[in-house]
Amino acid sequence: xxxxxxxxxxxxxxxxxxxxxxxxxxxxxxxxxxxxxxxxxxxxxxxxxxxxxxxxxxxxxxxxxxxxxxxxxxxxxxxxxxxxxxxxxxxxxxxxxxxxxxxxxxxxxxxxxxxxxxxxxxxxxxxxxxxxxxxxxxxxxxxxxxxxxxxxxxxxxxxxxxxxxxxxxxxxxxxxxxxxxxxxxxxxxxxxxxxxxxxxxxxxxxxxxxxxxxxxxxxxxxxxxxxxxxxxxxxxxxxxxxxxxxxxxxxxxxxxxxxxxxxxxxxxxxxxxxxxxxxxxxxxxxxxxxxxxxxxxxxxxxxxxxxxxxxxxxxxxxxxxxxxxxxxxxxxxxxxxxxxxxxxxxxxxxxxxxxxxxxxxxxxxxxxxxxxxxxxxxxxxxx
Amino acid sequence: xxxxxxxxxxxxxxxxxxxxxxxxxxxxxxxxxxxxxxxxxxxxxxxxxxxxxxxxxxxxxxxxxxxxxxxxxxxxxxxxxxxxxxxxxxxxxxxxxxxxxxxxxxxxxxxxxxxxxxxxxxxxxxxxxxxxxxxxxxxxxxxxxxxxxxxxxxxxxxxxxxxxxxxxxxxxxxxxxxxxxxxxxxxxxxxxxxxxxxxxxxxxxxxxxxxxxxxxxxxxxxxxxxxxxxxxxxxxxxxxxxxxxxxxxxxxxxxxxxxxxxxxxxxxxxxxxxxxxxxxxxxxxxxxxxxxxxxxxxxxxxxxxxxxxxxxxxxxxxxxxxxxxxxxxxxxxxxxxxxxxxxxxxxxxxxxxxxxxxx
Numbered sequence: 137x138x139x140x141x142x143x144x145x146x147x148x149x150x151x152x153x154x155x156x157x158x159x160x161x162x163x164x165x166x167x168x169x170x171x172x173x174x175x176x177x178x179x180x181x182x183x184x185x186x187x188x189x190x191x192x193x194x195x196x197x198x199x200x201x202x203x204x205x206x207x208x209x210x211x212x213x214x215x216x217x218x219x220x221x222x223x224x225x226x227x228x229x230x231x232x233x234x235x236x237x238x239x240x241x242x243x244x245x246x247x248x249x250x251x252x253x254x255x256x257x258x259x260x261x262x263x264x265x266x267x268x269x270x271x272x273x274x275x276x277x278x279x280x281x282x283x284x285x286x287x288x289x290x291x292x293x294x295x296x297x298x299x300x301x302x303x304x305x306x307x308x309x310x311x312x313x314x315x316x317x318x319x320x321x322x323x324x325x326x327x328x329x330x331x332x333x334x335x336x337x338x339x340x341x342x343x344x345x346x347x348x349x350x351x352x353x354x355x356x357x358x359x360x361x362x363x364x365x366x367x368x369x370x371x372x373x374x375x376x377x378x379x380x381x382x383x384x385x386x387x388x389x390x391x392x393x394x395x396x397x398x399x400x401x402x403x404x405x406x407x408x409x410x411x412x413x414x415x416x417x418x419x420x421x422x423x424x425x426x427x428x429x430x431x432x433x434x435x436x437x438x439x440x441x442x443x444x445x446x447x448x449x450x451x452x453x454x455x456x457x458x459x460x461x462x463x464x465x466x467x468x469x470x471x472x473x474x475x476x477x478x479x480x481x482x483x484x485x486x487x488x489x490x491x492x493x494x495x496x497x498x499x500x501x502x503x504x505x506x507x508x509x510x511x512x513x514x515x516x517x518x519x
Numbered sequence: 520x521x522x523x524x525x526x527x528x529x530x531x532x533x534x535x536x537x538x539x540x541x542x543x544x545x546x547x548x549x550x551x552x553x554x555x556x557x558x559x560x561x562x563x564x565x566x567x568x569x570x571x572x573x574x575x576x577x578x579x580x581x582x583x584x585x586x587x588x589x590x591x592x593x594x595x596x597x598x599x600x601x602x603x604x605x606x607x608x609x610x611x612x613x614x615x616x617x618x619x620x621x622x623x624x625x626x627x628x629x630x631x632x633x634x635x636x637x638x639x640x641x642x643x644x645x646x647x648x649x650x651x652x653x654x655x656x657x658x659x660x661x662x663x664x665x666x667x668x669x670x671x672x673x674x675x676x677x678x679x680x681x682x683x684x685x686x687x688x689x690x691x692x693x694x695x696x697x698x699x700x701x702x703x704x705x706x707x708x709x710x711x712x713x714x715x716x717x718x719x720x721x722x723x724x725x726x727x728x729x730x731x732x733x734x735x736x737x738x739x740x741x742x743x744x745x746x747x748x749x750x751x752x753x754x755x756x757x758x759x760x761x762x763x764x765x766x767x768x769x770x771x772x773x774x775x776x777x778x779x780x781x782x783x784x785x786x787x788x789x790x791x792x793x794x795x796x797x798x799x800x801x802x803x804x805x806x807x808x809x810x811x812x813x814x815x816x817x818x819x820x821x822x823x824x825x826x827x828x829x830x831x832x833x834x835x836x837x838x839x840x841x842x843x844x845x846x847x848x849x850x851x852x853x854x855x856x857x858x859x860x861x862x863x864x865x866x867x868x869x870x871x872x873x874x875x876x877x878x
Contacts, residue, residue, distance in 0.1 A: 200622070200625070201622075204618055204619075204622055207616075207618055208616075208618075237738065299736065299738065299739050300736060302736075302737075302738065303705065303736025303737055303738075303739075304736070306737065314707065315643075315665055316665060318640055318643055318663050318664065318665035319640040319662050319663060319706065319707050319708040320640050320641070320643060320663075320665070320707070321706075321707055342652075343618075411616060415616070415617060415618060416616075416617055416644070421641075421706060421737045421738065422617065422641040423738065424614050424615060424616045425613075425614035425738045426613065426614040427614075456612070456615075456619070457619075457622070459612060459619075460609060460619070460622055460623045460626050461626065463608075463609045463610065464607065464609065464626055464627075464630065469610065469612065
């Protein structure tokens with residue numbers, strides 16, 4: 137697709153790539169812009185910008201923080217991939233949040249029941265989570281294919297339904313058990329043999345990185361290969377760019393919508409797995425929420441590119457991890473949310489600006505060439 | 520195209536590392552200044568006798584006009600009376616993981632804060648881990664008895680006992696023999712309030728009608744901070760014929776009071792003496808409040824630390840210990856006070872056992 141003929145959405149979702157020096161300009165512009173806005177906010181709220189950044193970086197390079205950042209990034213990465221699968225196909229799966237929560241709850245209950253021994257149980261938990269996520273997402277897919285319901289609307293509504301369904305299931309009469317002496321309730325803990333041990337990637341700390349970080353990396357590779365190296369991926373991207381062109385070239389668009397939605401949901405099912413199998417071992421009232429929405433932001437930040445998303449997830453994880461240290465230095469932790477928001481906005485704005493510059497530069501070049509030819513014509517005519 | 524993509528990527532990485540580099544420069548300047556800072560403050564801490572107290576709040580933190588604020592009040596009181604050297608208050612983020620809570624407690628413990636108080640049951644797992652890593656630091660957790668250890672004090676409340684008394688008060692004051700309960704979020708903790716309230720009301724009038732409604736279901740904890748939905752829930756009960764409504768819904772309680780005022784009914788407050796703390800035009804509808812004295816528990820813990828007499832294990836703030844009670848501000852229940860005190864004595868003596876959940 138030529139840059140000049142692209143729509144804002146194409147550019148937003150990273151379908152159009154920048155060339156040459158411009159590819160350097162966009163991220164630099166975004167970082168400068170985000171830094172500027174955050175500094176202004178810090179100055180207005182009475183925090184010293186340089187010192188704040190210093191505190192965050194000092195804290196960020198400590199081994200324990202690096203583990204925390206990696207662990208955050210693992211879940212964020214899976215979440216962003218789930219969103220990105222839809223994005224590449226022009227599907228806005230806002231329902232990743234509900235899909236992963238429901239998937240984690242049911243998978244946790246299945247794992248707690250321990251119907252299979254040891255590692256087989258681990259596999260079962262992951263498969264169940266993917267199936268539940270895929271199943272829940274397929275409702276939105278079917279509604280879109282059969283009834284033309286916008287997936288944005290249906291997935292948002294399905295989020296609310298997933299919350300209600302989750303609350304109904306997480307009850308001592310159904311999937312939950314009471315934790316003695318606690319005000320918490322959760323599913324039965326997954327037996328030790330089925331848990332995924334942490335990795336000691338980073339020396340100098342007792343805390344471990346989620347073992348399922350490897351799964352996240354594998355999913356990133358799979359995402360890349362599937363989208364860029366297979367017929368299916370080509371069809372998916374083609375449908376995302378132009379539905380009519382895809383139909384003309386023999387792609388069954390309805391099938392593609394449904395499959396993309398199911399894939400997005402299956403990926404969403406994995407989001408809760410590192411936490412479930414690597415840290416909490418049960419789905420309880422304090423299971424992390426809202427990861428699906430973080431995923432949307434990170435997918436945009438990473439421009440749907442597997443490596444871009446990874447960088448986005450790491451940045452996001454680092455910012456989240458630093459909220460505690462900011463509070464310790466009497467800087468409001470809300471600054472982290474402001475930074476995250478600003479970064480996403482500046483990435484979008486910066487890329488859009490650079491794209492527009494590229495387009496207008498191209499147009500100028502063409503018009504210059506044309507202008508160069510025009511004077512030649514009368515001469516030729518006179519001769 | 521491929522080359523460009525990787526070029527772009529490399530550029531992004533480069534730019535990122537440049538930023539990190541720049542930041543690191545800022546950082547080193549800053550860290551050169553910091554030791555002096557840290558040195559002076561630790562010198563001050565060494566000079567004073569008071570403790571360096573760390574407080575980890577649940578979502579909302581100081582200023583939530585509810586649970587966290589009660590803890591903050593206890594800390595403020597201790598600051599004044601016990602001469603604490605330094606206090607540090609950190610709050611939880613929405614939907615965060617246990618690892619984040621763990622890190623919060625670890626940062627406090629690492630920073631030399633001792634004792635450390637965690638507010639809310641969500642800190643249970645993280646506290647257990649961190650307390651084991653820092654055996655010389657004293658920890659306390661409010662509303663949880665699951666995390667136990669030689670250096671953990673569990674500050675528990677018998678919310679059901681206090682709720683029993685306001686349930687009895689509601690039944691005694693109800694002219695239509697119809698009362699209501701609005702819970703914030705359907706979690707076991709709030710079920711304790713509900714169970715006590717129902718038992719109290721039924722103890723007075725065995726066939727009283729009790730409506731019960733929760734505003735939201737977990738993991739949506741919005742029910743603790745949604746006055747509009749609190750109002751709708753209570754309004755429904757008043758419309759159906761109830762004349763006294765008790766809420767255990769944190770910030771949503773304001774809506775319950777508004778509904779009571781509009782329906783010319785009565786309401787019962789929770790956690791603090793809401794006839795004093797609610798909006799002034801609504802205070803008149805609050806006949807009593809079930810007071811849960813988190814501030815007292817926090818203060819007591821800090822005091823016992825100052826005296827060197829911290830006890831590990833569960834400390835239950837029940838009716839007997841004065842940890843829960845009903846309030847009499849406004850004088851609306853002065854006529855039934857003797858009856859309520861009779862019930863209170865019966866609970867304290869063990870003659871009445873209040874259920875802490877509905878069967």
